[in-house]
Amino acid sequence: MKVKFYESTREYFEKQDEFDRALKHVLEKGNFILGDQVAQLENGIQEYCQAKYAVGVASGTDALIIASDILGFKDGKEVITSPFTFLASASCITKHRGRPVFVDIDEETFSIDVNKVEEKITSNTVGILPIHLFNQMADMDRIMDIADKHRLRVLEDAAEAFGMRWKGMGRQYKHSGTIGDFGVFSFFPTKTLGGYGDGGMIITNNEELARKAKQYRVHGASKKYFYDNVGYNSRLDTLQAAILLIKLKYIDEAIRKRENIARLYMERLSGCENIRFPKIKGEQKSVYYVFNILAERRDELAAYLTENEIGYSIYYPRPLHVQECFKDLGYKKGDFPVAERAANEIIALPIYPEITTDEVEYICEKINAFYKN
Known part of the structure; x- marks a missing residue:
């Protein structure tokens, strides 16, 4: 017997008619950049995650880079994170000339060891970047306590964590990515909610942060050809959004x-x-x-x-x-x-x-x- 690590075609053939109709609709309408399906997916993610705002971008990596830029994880400032993760969890900081400060992991969960975070905080620390890794979230109660105490920003790397929920001190479950200032998802094909190509999402409950994220994904423009910031070209593809809308149903x-x-x-x-x-x-x-x-x-x-x-x-x-x-x-x-x-x-x-x-x-x-x- 041959068993592949991942086999995307099985899902496609199970729901082929739905996927084909969705793609055909986008192709026939011809609105490939920030089309209707992107807004529909953003609304769907907001509802599913109970987040106030969702902003579709080109990849999970871009989501981290944009969110790090907006939160000030740059120009020599320090951000505490884990060394046991994908490159993007730290490169999003160094891309802006910030400094990742690593903390070892908990040996039973592989998540950042929250008991070692506070000892790494200095006058130059501006944030914490916890990674919700593999099958569980980091200890967000402790992370938010530390962040509140030291007035730090929190960027949740929830690239792998769609669907995960943390029961915080408020005694109600909160979806991954909705507890810190920003959260990010990746829609890489192997993810729990994965597309048929790259894609990502930034979520937040802060109106001002959401406004900036929407600007930053289109070169920093507040409206076409009017630039409030130097941003990025990072927009979730309409074809991917159409695929993800189907997968979100299931x-x-x-x-x-x-x-x-x-x-x-x-x-x-x-x-x-x-x-x-x-x-x-x-x-x-x-x-x-x-x-x-x-x-x-x-x-x-x-x-x-x-x-x-x-x-x-x-x-x-x-x-x-x-x-x-x-x-x-x-x-x-x-x-x-x-x-x-x-x-x-x-x-x-x-x-x-x-x-x-x-x-x-x-x-x-x-x-x-x-x-x-």
Whole structure:
């Protein structure tokens, strides 16, 4: 049996008529830049997330860059974040000549260790950039407490976190991205809500921040050819918005299917002493965007999976503090031992709504067999 890490065509063929009609409608109308479907998707995201404002942009990376610029994460100012994440979570700061200040991760969740954040705050610190990683949100109660105490801005990297909710001190669930000053989503194809190309969204409950985000995505213009700021060319494609509107209709069903797949993995692999699962911490509703395990002899296991035609991915093989592009920050190997250890042990198994029970059973059978040999 061959099991791909992700197979987008299954979803397309399941809902082919809907997707084809939506794309045909855009093509026939010819409004490809900030067309009606973009506004409809923004309204849909606002309603689903209970956010006051949503601004569609060209990618999750652009969403981070624009939000960082608006929040003042630039010109030598420091922003506290995690080294165990995708490049964009820190490059959005360095793009504006800001300085990412890394904090090690919690070894059970892979999220930023909130107990180490406050010790990194200096007179030059302007913000915190928590990443809601893999299947759960960071501890937003503690992060917002620290931010309020030190008057810091908070940018939630919720690129992987669509559908996740945190039950905060107000004792009601809040969607990822709606707790800080800004939140961002990525619509990269593999995401829980993913398009058939790049796309992103900025969300906020602040009217002034939303106004700026709308300007910044069109070169900083308040109206055509009138520029209040030097912004960006970053607009969510109308064709992608049309696709995402269809997928948003089925998002709760997709989340439930992901949870069922994750439970099956945990059930079938629970007897294997050579692997560990991340723990969910805090009162929250998780979403299994990916399914990670910490595995002994990880690289050998990866080679074995390849031999048996099973796809996998490694998020992330090298933490940001030891990446060549960030060497000027002055970090070295050993500075964040938990992140470095996770990078050597973590491996992601296939999980998407259309994967079959037989395929998951096959993957678990092979992993169990690997550790019995």
